[in-house]
Amino acid sequence: MTRRVPLALLAGLALGLAATGASAASYEFVPAPQADLNRMYRVDKVTGEVTSCQYGLQESGGGIGLTVCFAAGEGAGAQTPSEYGLVATRHTREAGVFRVNYRTGEMSICFVLVKKEQVVCTQQANPPAEAAADAAPPAPGRSGAGATPPQGGRP
Template structure:
């Protein structure tokens, strides 16, 4: 009985390519925006605040009913003081006051905070203080 010798099979070189792809995805994920969300403490509002955790930019959205009776999401853009701040580690915090329509933007590393709320169809925030 003769056994034919064959050359060993080589596996495709996908491992280095896969590692490169994984590194690219990790780098893009690290640069992606990360948000934190918090509902307004006022029980009669259906507003949801969001903050970009690195830049501190604040936005707000809420549910509304259109003229046709359909539900829509209304979002208010950042206005005075609600745009990007110095880079940091931002979060949102609510008071326990049930009539409070705004939330606090807090910078977790420095302890600075400001109150953010909707005014004239935009989100505004007070100057940061500590």
């Protein structure tokens, strides 16, 4: 005997699984590039909120240590909903990371202010439009001052 599952039950189950999958992938984690720092940054991929945690020594009790976390401070709180990520540079003495908006191309730098015990970020920014136009290569078939010759060609 076969059992028939109501369509509404299947749709509800599918929606529940989709919501679970979406919430399971809502954060991205990136370590600070500084070689001697055990700090990890976390960004909410939808809101852009950035927080950070690192290992800390436990001064009393002789335990194994503790996790020290820093909440979102100035500029690190929720931004306009979008698609955010974190990118670490390859600079081995850099303690901060870039927060990037994959939809708009905007970036900001985020780092921990230990005295305030907060993560702070600069304002999200893009290069000015005129700077982007200046950096654009000339149209095919056109040359101009500062035009880059093709690889292997002469200026």
